[in-house]
Amino acid sequence: MTKTVLNGRLAFAAVMLVGLILPAVFERHMVDLLVYAGLYTIAGLGVGLLLGQCGIVNLAQALFYGIGAYASAYSTVTLGWSPWSGILLGIAISVAVALVIGFPLLRLHGFFLALATLAAGTIGTIFFFEWDWLTGGTLGIGGLPPLSVLGFEFNSPARFYYLVWAVVIILLVLSSNLVSGRPGLAMRALRDSAPAAEVMAVNIHAIRTKIFALSAGLGALAGSLFAHYSTYVSVESFTVQRSIVFLLIPVIAGARSIWGTVAGALFVTFVPELLSGFGDAHQMLFGIMLVLVVTLMPDGLAGIPARVARRFAR
Amino acid sequence: MNTVMTHAPVKSQPLMALRGVAHQFGGLVVLRDVSFTVSRGRIAGLIGPNGSGKTTLFNIASGFLRPANGQIFIDGRDITAASVQERSRQGLIRTFQTPKVFQHMSVRENIEMGLYATTGAGFLASMLATPGARGERARIRRDAQEVGERFGLGSHLNTRAGDLPAGQQRIVELARAYMTKPRVLLLDEPSSGLSSDEVELLRNWVRTLSNEGITVLLVSHDMGLMSVCDTVHALYFGKIIASGSMAAIQADPMVREAYLGG
């Protein structure tokens, strides 16, 4: 018991150390991809909490990602606010929108809820496109200021890398706490058997709505950080395809695993990059890999150790 | 639930009462004017052939179905309109005919859920792992461990509940229900799928729980198990046709006719 804890801590420390020196040894393009992996971890974490803990398929995460990005872009570029208040504004709007659409929609279940979120996400994309006075439409909004803390500007991929991954680690710790705590128990209980959870006095609708709002807040945070990193936002970044990619992060990772989200995010950023050697076929190959994961690996990448163990145990 | 909330037994007042409960599905009347009471710490049983309305009555009592007519009282309080969760907070807990354990959770976590209603750590406190939330969690774990051991699940606490055989899952469900410190326990066909040894164990558990002051309403086909009841009500086509001890019920000519198809 203590030995595995010690091994776990050592492994964690080793990963942290490697993480710290990566920007120094990797070329700029790789660091850039790692930043995106961090951003996607944050957005995917929200989707993963819904999928893995509550069994909810959310296809609207790009909507909240977009709300965060546009809130940051509009409030800093047009209104001249400080970036941090823009981030808070994005989170606040996202959570409010999530509560308004989640309250009625979360009475639906399974396929129906999933397609309802897909519809909501699609409607969101249309508004991003049509409200060009706010979003700049297809032209987008450029010239966002970099984030800064006490005069230190996160204006290069390497600098932003440390910021985004620090945020990722904090959020992963908070999410692990949540999942292993009392609300996490209730979430998993209602996923396994809603009637039995009700008998244990779990307010199913309230918990699902709260998690949906939390997920939306994470999406908005990721979107705001993305906007300040790329300094330019446009409709193309917030389509339903992006929502699907966010959903695939926990699917690939194994939806129940919080820390696995990192693996899922690395997968969706680096695998298409690796496959780009195949030219135009890379998207199709990526799709086939996804279908294979869903068909053959119900627990995603996180299920591999258990599978290997089972094979050797035989 | 702490001791302050435990109500002192009032001798004259029944803990659970059903008054004039009636229900129909479409035009089909499944319950007509069913009334009975259960005193605190007593075990009441419901028997009846298939289609007699047992399951409907049970679902009405546990809040999964609203009756077309009639009322249900717990400790003198009308809970007819209360949701399943509200009933749970009032101390009314049910089990299911096919045991509904939380399959992907460990046995320990299943039992821990029993304390959900009476603990308080919310989203923020749990995320930040505040000392309060951590202390509460530790206490929940300790209590679950204790209850698990008491129900003979000590060696399975870290097993995934879905991996246990059906009989053990029933025990997990019972331990989880016990963990809530219920005032009324509704057991729906708890012996189906159990071996005769396991039924005997279950019978002893029901007896023990009632000795601890828990009121039990039992629905079962299993006459061996039903003999644990203080009072048995026989349902036939939505009406109570006989009430009394199991022996008296078995001797009742109307019940015999209903069962043997007169």
Next chain:
Amino acid sequence: MNSTLIIQSLMAGLTNSFVYALIGIGIAVIYRGTRIINAMQGDFAVIGGMLTVFGLVSAGLPYVWACALGIAAGAASGLLIDVVCVRPMIRRQADDEAFLLLTIGLAFTISAAVLYIGGREAHLLPGIGGNGTVEIAGAFMSVHAIFLIAISLLVVCGLWLFYRKTIAGLSMIAASVDPDGATSIGINVARMRGYTFVLGGAIGALAGILVTPLISVSYQMGLGLTLKGFAAAILGGLTNPLGAVLGGLVIGLSESLAVVGLSSGYKDVVALTIMLLMMVLMPNGLLGKAGRRGG
């Protein structure tokens, strides 16, 4: 704004209605036979449309044979998906989310594959019965649109008869409603599921062939069609082909009115908002039967 404009818009809406209805019918067929919501139904349409274009333009087949090729391709993709993906997942008793993720993944893959093989361009087909138009109440409607509506109605009637009168149709429903019972009376449940996917794929492909002369076919249109078709199916109560037509009409006509009254950019917003409101307020569809909440 004059009345001719409104009538013209309604006519376009009427035609769209039947496209949505056909996609919705495909979704309903697959849901009825497998209890799976197929999020790639619109991509069956892309496959059907694209292969018909290929048959007609690249392979030089006659129109009818090109259409047959398109429909066969849809049916074959349905079968392939059942055998390769759905079967192993049913064997390991995968949950609802897994099937949804599967069909979303397939939609993504097919769209990418069509992009890779067929390129970015949109492709048109000549209309059935030529590219002529007829005048109705001062507005114009293409001959093809009339064929589209007639063929859709034929499909609805055919399905109604199929599910009610034929052994195969009855067996397919029995296999999904009560798999164990169906097995016990000698129905091969796995084979029935295969037939269901073949039928769903063929209907989807037919929808694609019929829509291509109107709005052309391109790699990224699948998901949008799926959503509209799902909206139609939901309004119709999901298992009822006739209901899907009714749902399609509601969606298609309100869209066309939105184009006249608001701006064309918001027509999808109107359609999808109607769908969301229906799901929340009338969960059993306009015709109000068949449990949709279960499971």
